[in-house]
Amino acid sequence: MKVGLKIVNQEGLTSHQREILKDAQHINGILSKDQGYLVYQSREDSSPFHIDFLKGDFIFRLRTTGKKQPLLKALQFQNQMKVLDMTAGLGRDALTLAYHGAHVIALEKNPVLFLLLEQAYSELVKDPLFKNFKGSVRFIYKDAYDFIETVSEKFDAIYLDPMYPTEEKAAKSKKDVEVLRALASSTENLELLIEQSLQKQPSRLVLKRPPQSEILLKPRHSLEAKLVRFDIYFPDSIQ
């Protein structure tokens, strides 16, 4: 397949979307509009994908899983807390936090994923079921390194969920994981990003890792769940 992003019907896109897609030359696949939605295909023969927060098991889990879930525990979740999610991906963790009442800024550096996230969020908040959505999410198209260097705002918690190195083998069938694998960028030099983030004095930084993976720097605590480990760092963890 040809390398690069094929954009079908550029004229159907907004100027904001066209501007962001100027950065998408390195991405493989096809982007088009299907029934008004921006959709992505990693190959000509794969089915079109867009993020839909209202569909499938995600929305069910969102509405039925309480505050005891490991991510919320690792963040020591509190209503109205301000969270910086540095790796938005498919937006599920950001949405989960906001659903429980957090104010979330979620960064994504991949232009196609960012546009899919932005579209999905604007659809979500139109839905009457979500008119009382407690917190809020602001998706920002930015690399976490650039953001953390310049931000002056303080966060109660910073959250990092980089791509797992082993995800290539693990994820064969699920469409969303396949798309994430096709689009998502790996996070370069994670240790440096953790150190720079802790200099912004969040109350804590939570890093999601595969269960048996190597320890990066030295977290103060780790919280083991069935399929993940959350490593928890504090500003004074790093000398």
Ligand SMILES: C[S@@+](CC[C@H](N)C(=O)[O-])C[C@H]1O[C@@H](n2cnc3c(N)ncnc32)[C@H](O)[C@@H]1O
């Ligand atoms: C494993 S996914 C996150 C999944 C997410 N927690 C969710 O609930 O869907 C990691 C995402 O972080 C993005 N990413 C990686 N490094 C980044 C960086 N330095 N700045 C911003 N986004 C980054 C990737 O493009 C990818 O979409």
